[in-house]
Amino acid sequence: MRRPVRWHIGVFLAPALAIYTVVMVLPLLETLRLAFFRNVDGQAAYVGIANFARLLGEAVWSDAFWNALRNNTEFFLIHLLVMVPLAIALAALLSWPRLRGSAFYRTALFMPTMLSFVIVGFCWKLILSPLWGIAPTLLKAVHLGFLFHPWLGREESALFTLGLVSVWQWLGVPMLLSYAALIAIPGELLEAAEIDGIVGVSQFFRIRLPLLWPTVGVIAILTFVANFNSFDLIYTAQGALAGPNFSTDILGTLLYRTFFGAQLQLGDPHMGATIATMMLLIILAVVCTWLVLVQRRLVRHEF
Amino acid sequence: MNTSSLSLRAFVPALAALAAANALAAPVTLTIESWRNDDLAIWRDQILPVFEKSHPNIKVQFRPMAPTEYNAALNSKLDAGTAGDLVTCRPFDASLELFKKGRLLPLDDLKGMANFTPVARTAWSTDDGKTTFCVPMASVIHGFIYNKDAFAKAGVTPPQTTDQFFAALDKLKAAGIVPLDMGTKDGWETASMGYQNIGPAYYKGEAGRLALVAGKQKLTDPDWVQPWRVLAKWKPYLAEGFESQTYPDSQNMFTLGRAAIYPSGSWEISGFEKQASFKMGAFPPPVAKAGDKCFISDHPDIALGVNAKSAHVAEAREFAEWVASPEFATLYANALPGFFSLNKAPVTMKNPLAQEFVSWRGKCESTIRPTYQILSRGTPNLENEFWVVGSAVIAGSLTPEAASQRLQKGLDAWYHPAK
Numbered sequence A: 001m002r003r004p005v006r007w008h009i010g011v012f013l014a015p016a017l018a019i020y021t022v023v024m025v026l027p028l029l030e031t032l033r034l035a036f037f038r039n040v041d042g043q044a045a046y047v048g049i050a051n052f053a054r055l056l057g058e059a060v061w062s063d064a065f066w067n068a069l070r071n072n073t074e075f076f077l078i079h080l081l082v083m084v085p086l087a088i089a090l091a092a093l094l095s096w097p098r099l100r101g102s103a104f105y106r107t108a109l110f111m112p113t114m115l116s117f118v119i120v121g122f123c124w125k126l127i128l129s130p131l132w133g134i135a136p137t138l139l140k141a142v143h144l145g146f147l148f149h150p151w152l153g154r155e156e157s158a159l160f161t162l163g164l165v166s167v168w169q170w171l172g173v174p175m176l177l178s179y180a181a182l183i184a185i186p187g188e189l190l191e192a193a194e195i196d197g198i199v200g201v202s203q204f205f206r207i208r209l210p211l212l213w214p215t216v217g218v219i220a221i222l223t224f225v226a227n228f229n230s231f232d233l234i235y236t237a238q239g240a241l242a243g244p245n246f247s248t249d250i251l252g253t254l255l256y257r258t259f260f261g262a263q264l265q266l267g268d269p270h271m272g273a274t275i276a277t278m279m280l281l282i283i284l285a286v287v288c289t290w291l292v293l294v295q296r297r298l299v300r301h302e303f
Numbered sequence B: 001m002n003t004s005s006l007s008l009r010a011f012v013p014a015l016a017a018l019a020a021a022n023a024l025a026a027p028v029t030l031t032i033e034s035w036r037n038d039d040l041a042i043w044r045d046q047i048l049p050v051f052e053k054s055h056p057n058i059k060v061q062f063r064p065m066a067p068t069e070y071n072a073a074l075n076s077k078l079d080a081g082t083a084g085d086l087v088t089c090r091p092f093d094a095s096l097e098l099f100k101k102g103r104l105l106p107l108d109d110l111k112g113m114a115n116f117t118p119v120a121r122t123a124w125s126t127d128d129g130k131t132t133f134c135v136p137m138a139s140v141i142h143g144f145i146y147n148k149d150a151f152a153k154a155g156v157t158p159p160q161t162t163d164q165f166f167a168a169l170d171k172l173k174a175a176g177i178v179p180l181d182m183g184t185k186d187g188w189e190t191a192s193m194g195y196q197n198i199g200p201a202y203y204k205g206e207a208g209r210l211a212l213v214a215g216k217q218k219l220t221d222p223d224w225v226q227p228w229r230v231l232a233k234w235k236p237y238l239a240e241g242f243e244s245q246t247y248p249d250s251q252n253m254f255t256l257g258r259a260a261i262y263p264s265g266s267w268e269i270s271g272f273e274k275q276a277s278f279k280m281g282a283f284p285p286p287v288a289k290a291g292d293k294c295f296i297s298d299h300p301d302i303a304l305g306v307n308a309k310s311a312h313v314a315e316a317r318e319f320a321e322w323v324a325s326p327e328f329a330t331l332y333a334n335a336l337p338g339f340f341s342l343n344k345a346p347v348t349m350k351n352p353l354a355q356e357f358v359s360w361r362g363k364c365e366s367t368i369r370p371t372y373q374i375l376s377r378g379t380p381n382l383e384n385e386f387w388v389v390g391s392a393v394i395a396g397s398l399t400p401e402a403a404s405q406r407l408q409k410g411l412d413a414w415y416h417p418a419k
Helices: A007-034 A050-057 A059-094 A102-114 A117-127 A134-141 A158-170 A172-183 A187-195 A200-228 A232-238 A251-260 A269-293 B002-025 B037-054 B067-080 B093-100 B111-115 B118-124 B148-154 B162-174 B188-198 B205-214 B222-232 B247-255 B266-275 B313-323 B326-335 B352-363 B382-395 B400-412
Strands: A037-040 A043-046 B028-034 B058-064 B086-089 B134-147 B178-180 B259-265 B280-283 B295-306 B365-367
Touching (some): A050 A269, A059 A102, A059 A158, A059 A172, A059 A251, A059 A269, A117 A134, A117 A158, A117 A232, A158 A172, A158 A232, A172 A200, A187 A200, A200 A269, A232 A251, B028 B067, B037 B326, B058 B313, B067 B093, B086 B093, B086 B134, B118 B134, B134 B148, B134 B313, B134 B352, B148 B162, B148 B259, B162 B178, B162 B259, B188 B247, B188 B259, B188 B295, B188 B382, B205 B222, B205 B365, B222 B382, B222 B400, B266 B352, B280 B352, B295 B313, B295 B352
Parallel strands (some): B295 B365
Antiparallel strands (some): A037 A043, B086 B295, B134 B259, B134 B295
8 A cells, every 4th residue: 555645744844944945045055156256347257266265365354364263263262161161060059959049040140141232242341341330440449440451442351351241141051051961860870979979079070070071062062153153242342343453353243344344344245255154164164073073972871 | 908908098198197287286305315314303494494495396305314224225225216316425435336336417517516626526526536426515624622621720722733732631631631532442533533633734634645545655654654653642641441432432521521632523513512511622633843734634524416317307406506505505514513514605603613623724724534535445444444553553552663564555455556
């Protein structure tokens, strides 16, 4: 007997597929297409990989590109080295059974994630303003005014400061992921550890943390993708020129400036698409490498 | 099928006839596209009624939008043929591009064009200066606005030379007030209110600018480096934390009376008049030696063009002709103090601060911001580079010489005037 055609699968998938194609796949293909063309006397002309050669070969473009890539990597490392350990530590504290008011802390720590980046950028600009900010006032109140500097305005500190602001904003997500993983660890396992005399801090490092590694792996790669696509915080806090002196310029702001233009700079969709394509390639390469080399080797435990 | 097309055939001419009759009876309505949404009430209540009174057959509507959306929205409206009959023109390349695409009409044959000097027309003329496509409306003048009360308290008079300028800053600093009110965070202030304000005195205004455009001078020449050296000396006189000080921060600091001198331009006048509770004065950029010729940045900002696809070109040109008249110049300059008429005809202005600014035109030579014409067409964009470099020079992270070299290198990457 022939199996009936299961047409309903197609019908149910069609709307999602259609929307996904229109809002994701087509723009992506169009971006890729744009990167291989150049505007010559008002007409788009196919130029092969000339745009990529220009981006990586001409000092004017490559300096900006490498600078943005370097800053972006630094931005990611700040998240990896500050946000991830902090998130795990907070999750460990939150999952501690004797902690009172853990629901309150959980909500409070997750709150910034729900704020719009416009509000976050604006608030932190105000907090850190040397003229009317609350940060210098508070520091002066405890006689530590000398510690205050216009961090967002200095080349050496602007990116790091924004990295920490971004950590503050996004901390809630990895914290909740780690928290969920931690409370999923079965009680018998921990009881067995206790019987073996492994308690407290040592229990965290020898039992819980090893069980958490797969989650940390997912967090790391999600953070990487988010950081290499990020743009909004830098744009709201520092503007399209990602000052001072391009010290906070990341790939997202470089793409924006190139694609849409800034002040007297006219937009160049073709070079913008070239940068966007490079971003895609970088993220793709790192994610693939990560999946093949790291993520597959992490041992998952089924309870 | 047949009947419907028949009735349509009869209907269309009838409609056309009706429209024609309508046009005869009712006045033509023109619309103006603009980014000056701050000025909507002024156009509607003060400027347009005057025109409509003398031209009863034409009604005009001012239809502004947000400044940041203007360039993109105007482009697509013009492409789609839905833009208004009249268009306010941004200076230089943005409007030139529209003219080259045939979106704006050439306006050389307007009688009123004779009311404008070639310098006033530069911003809306082709590179060879032969065709002008927008009627210049207003320019803004750079200079220094100061707090008269603070000057009196510190015993300082408006400086005329660079040495006097720094002596005044020292005195103000000793008197316990922030001498210079500028931040390096946003960038454009260090370019527009810093370099392009004091610079013309060193590179000799138009002479230097045109030589730079022609490739006869370079940004690394002493005349172009010197303004950076002077700007680098501003740092000790700025407010604490100036690296994070934004443009609105600076405006607030000045109007709150916490700073003495605000390097700026005439466009601040109406806002400051509303906010500040002290007396304000203005002085032009100082010169190197007493008796030297002074130069001011008198930058064209806004003009009016005619949409080539307008259905009422004749009426739109009539309006443009009126905008070119001395009558409009007086009206506009007084409604918006700080936006100065580019008309040759002398304009009487009632605002004293605006009068002070415009009086410099008589004794100083006018020039435009050097980065606006031609030199910002490529990548890296020279104007944007000025913002970045200007902030770095004032903050002390880049030397004046390194700044000049970086700017010239960026320009050399795409601009080859000799070829």
